[in-house]
Amino acid sequence: MRISILALIVLLGGCAQVNSVLSSANSVLGTANDALGTVNGKVSSVTGYASGDKVYNVGNKSTAAYDLIGFKVVVANIDPKGGIATGFSGRADVIFTGKLKNKTNRRIGVSFSVPIYDKSGNYLRSATKTAYAPAHETAVIDLQEMGVIEWNGGERPNVQKMKFGLQKF
Structure with missing residues (x-):
C-alpha cells in the first residue's frame, strides 16, 4: 500500500507541473490570439473605404475574352489639409478594385487607364x-x-x- 500511495503522490506532483505548463501555454496562446485580433481589425480598416474617399462605381463590363465584375475606381487617402497623408504632399491614391473573370484558354492581362484632369x-x-x-x-x-492625384x-x-486594354499570353 505504501508504494501505491507514494506513486500516487509522485503522479499528482507531476500532474501539478503539467497543469502549470498548460496554464502558461494557455496564457501565451491567449496573448497571441489578442494580437491577431488587433491585426485583423487593422486589416479590415485598411481594406474598407474611409469616409473621405471618393468611390466611382464603374460596374460590370463584359467582352468575349473577359468580364469585369463590380469594378470600382477609388480615390483614397485624400488629405483634406494638404499635408502628407500618403507620403506625397496634398496627393491622393487611385485604387482599382473588383474581379476579373478570364473566359479564354490563355492567360490574359487587362489594363485600366483612367484619365486625370485639372480643375x-x-x-x-x-x-x-x-x-x-x-x-x-x-x-x-x-x-x-500612389500619389497620382x-x-x-x-x-x-x-x-x-x-x-x-487586353493582352493574351
Missing part, C-alpha cells in the same frame, strides 16, 4: 494598372497607384473616359 478640364496624366488572370480563372483586382489642387479622374 479647368485639361488632361494631365492617367492612372494605369494591369490585372492578370490565368485561363478560365477569376482574379481579385486590388491595384493602387493632387486632390487639393482640383485634379479629378474621369471614369467615363476610361480605357481598357
Whole structure:
C-alpha cells in the first residue's frame, strides 16, 4: 500500500507541473490570439473605404475574352489639409478594385487607364494598372497607384473616359 500511495503522490506532483505548463501555454496562446485580433481589425480598416474617399462605381463590363465584375475606381487617402497623408504632399491614391473573370484558354492581362484632369478640364496624366488572370480563372483586382492625384489642387479622374486594354499570353 505504501508504494501505491507514494506513486500516487509522485503522479499528482507531476500532474501539478503539467497543469502549470498548460496554464502558461494557455496564457501565451491567449496573448497571441489578442494580437491577431488587433491585426485583423487593422486589416479590415485598411481594406474598407474611409469616409473621405471618393468611390466611382464603374460596374460590370463584359467582352468575349473577359468580364469585369463590380469594378470600382477609388480615390483614397485624400488629405483634406494638404499635408502628407500618403507620403506625397496634398496627393491622393487611385485604387482599382473588383474581379476579373478570364473566359479564354490563355492567360490574359487587362489594363485600366483612367484619365486625370485639372480643375479647368485639361488632361494631365492617367492612372494605369494591369490585372492578370490565368485561363478560365477569376482574379481579385486590388491595384493602387500612389500619389497620382493632387486632390487639393482640383485634379479629378474621369471614369467615363476610361480605357481598357487586353493582352493574351
